Amino acid sequence: MRAAIFKGPHAIEVGERPDPAIAAPTDAVVRVLLACVCGSDLWYYRGETPHAQGSIGHEFIGVVEEVGADVRGIAVGDLVIAPFKYCDGTCPHCRAGVSSQCVAGGAFGDGKIDGGQGEAVRVPLAGSTLVPVPGTKHSDEMMRSFLALSDVMCTGHHAAVSAGVRSGSVVAVVGDGAVGLCAVLAARRLGAARIVALSRNPARQEVARLFGATDILAERGDAAVEAILELTDGVGVDAALECVGTGQSLATAMGIARPGSVVGVVGVPHAVENPMETVIFRNLGLRGGVAPARTYIPELLDDVLDGRINPGRVFDFETDLDHVADAYKAMDERRAIKALIRMETKEADR
Numbered sequence: 624m625r626a627a628i629f630k631g632p633h634a635i636e637v638g639e640r641p642d643p644a645i646a647a648p649t650d651a652v653v654r655v656l657l658a659c660v661c662g663s664d665l666w667y668y669r670g671e672t673p674h675a676q677g678s679i680g681h682e683f684i685g686v687v688e689e690v691g692a693d694v695r696g697i698a699v700g701d702l703v704i705a706p707f708k709y710c711d712g713t714c715p716h717c718r719a720g721v722s723s724q725c726v727a728g729g730a731f732g733d734g735k736i737d738g739g740q741g742e743a744v745r746v747p748l749a750g751s752t753l754v755p756v757p758g759t760k761h762s763d764e765m766m767r768s769f770l771a772l773s774d775v776m777c778t779g780h781h782a783a784v785s786a787g788v789r790s791g792s793v794v795a796v797v798g799d800g801a802v803g804l805c806a807v808l809a810a811r812r813l814g815a816a817r818i819v820a821l822s823r824n825p826a827r828q829e830v831a832r833l834f835g836a837t838d839i840l841a842e843r844g845d846a847a848v849e850a851i852l853e854l855t856d857g858v859g860v861d862a863a864l865e866c867v868g869t870g871q872s873l874a875t876a877m878g879i880a881r882p883g884s885v886v887g888v889v890g891v892p893h894a895v896e897n898p899m900e901t902v903i904f905r906n907l908g909l910r911g912g913v914a915p916a917r918t919y920i921p922e923l924l925d926d927v928l929d930g931r932i933n934p935g936r937v938f939d940f941e942t943d944l945d946h947v948a949d950a951y952k953a954m955d956e957r958r959a960i961k962a963l964i965r966m967e968t969k970e971a972d973r
């Protein structure tokens with residue numbers, strides 16, 4: 624089969640990988656329909672986080688082609704959403720809702736395990752990992768929103784849940800990437816009364832408004848902290864959501880958080896200073912981490928199917944597998960919020 628291959632920083636190519644096959648009775652093979660590029664893939668692409676050469680991509684939806692003898696709840700022909708990490712659903716961490724830390728789990732597209740950016744994927748622990756989507760003949764718009772549940776919407780939701788966003792909350796989101804925009808949508812879904820989005824990019828500001836941002840601020844750093852304190856009568860926000868991962872974005876999020884609040888942190892940390900002084904002297908909490916997507920997908924899927932949320936709107940660039948390098952480039956150059964990769968379907972031949 625053909626798949627994106629990570630060869631090193633700034634080197635994504637399309638090449639051949641072995642056709643996925645059932646190796647354990649709990650495996651399934653999924654033919655990929657839609658995949659996408661994650662902000663964390665960009666860290667690899669830019670050489671700022673190491674990544675093994677080989678398979679890449681951890682966000683995809685597809686159709687089940689084959690199941691092992693012990694797979695329950697998933698059948699050949701099902702349309703499925705893959706959370707970006709697989710899990711057994713039964714270990715203590717899974718049972719506590721932290722499926723992203725499953726003791727038997729792992730990540731797709733780590734160089735060895737098949738990635739989402741390819742024609743097909745062998746999915747380990749398929750019955751407890753994949754989420755089947757009910758119904759048939761979904762619109763392309765809805766399919767794009769299913770794809771967003773694979774990671775980006777769950778990660779934005781995790782920032783909001785971790786920060787304790789609830790009805791009436793005043794929220795600020797630091798970061799206008801796809802995760803930040805999904806955090807805006809998640810905050811609105813949880814009933815936030817006011818949502819401040821930090822962005823100076825017109826295309827991203829537009830999606831932020833569409834997703835429920837009530838205020839948009841172009842300021843950054845200390846100026847952003849000042850502007851938000853002014854907006855909140857010097858109090859700060861009930862929930863600051865950090866969706867970037869840099870030292871500056873964390874400092875901003877902690878600077879605008881009201882004393883006693885918890886900052887939702889989902890950005891992959893890069894060059895972040897130890898925040899303990901702020902945690903102690905401003906009475907702040909930090910909570911978040913790797914989103915347990917498998918735990919969140921069912922409730923978010925219900926909202927997508929009912930049309931209450933449309934997270935697929937974050938995809939503003941589309942290409943095919945042959946041009947996967949363009950998808951990375953468009954995101955690297957910030958020409959795209961999030962790039963979708965449409966696999967060539969063989970439906971017409973079936």
Ligand SMILES: [Zn+2]
Pocket residue numbers: 710711712713714715716717718722724725726727728
């Ligand atoms: Zn587990």
